[in-house]
Amino acid sequence: MRGSSSGSSSSSPWPREALRRLAEDPVTFSKIILGFNPFPYQEKFLRDPGKRIIVCSGRQVGKSTAAAAKAIHFAATREKSIILVVSATLRQSLLIFSKITGFVEGSLLRYSVEKMLRSEIAFKNGSRMIALPCGGGDTLRGYSADLIVLDEAAFMPERVIANVVFPMISATGGYCWMLSTPWDRDHIFYRIWCDETGKWSKYHWPSEFNPLISREFLVEQRELIGEERFMVEFEARFLDDRDSFFPMAMLRRCVEDYEPRLEENSVYGYDPGGRESLAAIVGVKYDQEIGKWRLTYWRAEKCGRYADFNALIYDLHRAAPMERIIVDETGLGGPIVEHLRELGLPVIGVKLTEKVKEELFGRLKLMIERREIILPNDPQLLNHLNCIQYERTRSGGFRFGRRNGTHDDLAYALALALYYRPRRGFLI
Ligand SMILES: Nc1ncnc2c1ncn2[C@@H]1O[C@H](COP(=O)(O)OP(=O)(O)O)[C@@H](O)[C@H]1O
Ligand SMILES: [Mg+2]
Structure with missing residues (x-):
């Protein structure tokens, strides 16, 4: 860790142990500071200290919300860290970023904010969180980052992930969390999912993990979007499109x-x-x-x-x-x-x-x-x-x-x- 903003100096009236717990445990931090009570499968992800994490999940399971909380913990406990929240489209990156700003505004952390915009937060500990669309990669160039959160990574151009994102964090020894609903197999998200070197922590969350999603909703969706899309978007399984006329x-x-x-x-x-x-x-x-x-x-x-x-x-x-x-x-x-x-x-x-x-x-x-x-x-x-x-x-x-x-x-x-x-x- 590069230092802590928890302020656990000897003059602090707060019990040192409690503050240490908040700083060290993203789950406690989420519950106490953000008022977010993660489900058990989200807790595992929140506590994962790995530098490379991949989450392959169904829609609505709570991946953006969990990543938002984990990223805020990262910003709050590591001074001067740069966190980029990247999606395929600006709309998507603003969507996850609105979860971040919502958590910050609704918690004590709002007193630690120096500047808050729709797509950027600067904290008083020097950390910055920035939402960006990945576009063709140009929007990302010029940043160096300690953490990059790729939300819906399977929808981003592979060359941007391989040629822009990874070089950025390899320069800083930074962290990368890739989250996505799966898609086809001819993409880096799938190849990383299949990677067996042990470099990546992997989480597979079908939508039914989320106790807020009812069986009726899932049955209705299956009917509405067809068996195949249901398998991909709610059961979080990759698509085999080898015989497709339009791969x-x-x-x-x-x-x-x-x-x-x-x-x-x-x-x-x-x-x-x-x-x-x-x-x-x-x-x-x-x-x-x-x-x-x-x-x-x-x-x-x-x-x-x-x-x-x-x-x-x-x-x-x-x-x-x-x-x-x-x-x-x-x-x-x-x-x-x-x-x-x-x-x-x-x-x-x-x-x-x-x-x-x-x-x-x-x-x-x-x-x-x-x-x-x-x-x-x-x-x-x-x-x-x-x-x-x-x-x-x-x-x-x-x-x-x-x-x-x-x-x-x-x-x-x-x-x-x-x-x-x-x-x-x-x-x-
Ligand atoms: N631990 C939780 N407790 C209560 N609601 C949650 C929790 N995690 C996620 N949610 C809610 O579930 C819905 C889907 O979450 P979201 O993070 O947008 O899912 P995803 O990014 O996987 O599609 C949102 O309304 C979110 O507020
Ligand atoms: Mg999401």
Whole structure:
């Protein structure tokens, strides 16, 4: 330890033992100072003195909260330490940072604060905590850190973790805690999870560990997001996407830190749901400045009557007129196209034969490989794309399917949207 801010000088009226306990035990510190009572599985993590910790967990299990408390203990007990709290997106890093500022403001520690901003706290003991998005790595360069907390690490570009984050802490002999819901296996988060050198302490927390999460909620989620995403996001198991037409490693390169918003003159793709599948709509718009397409809108949901989803689409068109909407008119799609046309939408129907699907997905894959499209960091959207599997047919073409327990409707909607080019009509 590099010193202590606990002030246990001989003149202190506080019992030395009690102060020592607070400084040495993050669990006691959390309970007494922060008013946070960790669950037993969080206690183990809080007490782990390791320099390298990896937590692979389900959603809502309490990893950000536990990491926030542990990081505050780190800042409070080590003078002049620099702590970076990094996520894939600014929104995510501010989310965990708001837990940190919430703990500090609600505790006695607020008297030890020199400066508190939305993304930075400077303590009187010289320690600083800073929230940063990892972006392409540029936001992080120039810092040296004693502790880096990577929240949702599986969603960060691998090269940033390997080339920017690790060099930063190896220079200071610092600490790194990686926390994430798992994702695919072609990523450093998975490789570290599998590391057997003993360098990393590992924690596996499925969501059901959290006693506040009810069985009913989990059953409902399983139904809602499909078996596969449930396994990944709530049971914290890694995804096997070896047979995927759009592997996660490929998709991740198109992912950027932005919030899609409704834009006029977007081109839409619409895959009407069936009894089993979801109704899905995706909007894209070409950004002249950067020469890329950007996803501007998406939505997928279980839908009883197509007229309801059509009404929603009509409202979208009223709010921001569409350039085009391309609709899958296979099967029951015919009347849906007709209805949208009656509503005055610039609709085009496309019959999804195997041949058209091949063109549609082939085109989309090319755009993804060339990074001609920008996607938001959203697990639902990425999972719909990633679950698409293919096999070669005897005629040399592709036949598409999807992994069991998945939904792929947003992938079809996106591919349909990109099937059309303004002015030039259909590309193929
Ligand atoms: N020990 C705890 N006691 C009470 N509530 C907790 C505890 N740990 C986490 N929570 C709550 O559980 C929810 C999920 O926590 P969070 O840290 O955001 O999870 P994760 O980052 O794993 O998704 C939050 O509402 C949080 O306040
Ligand atoms: Mg979290």
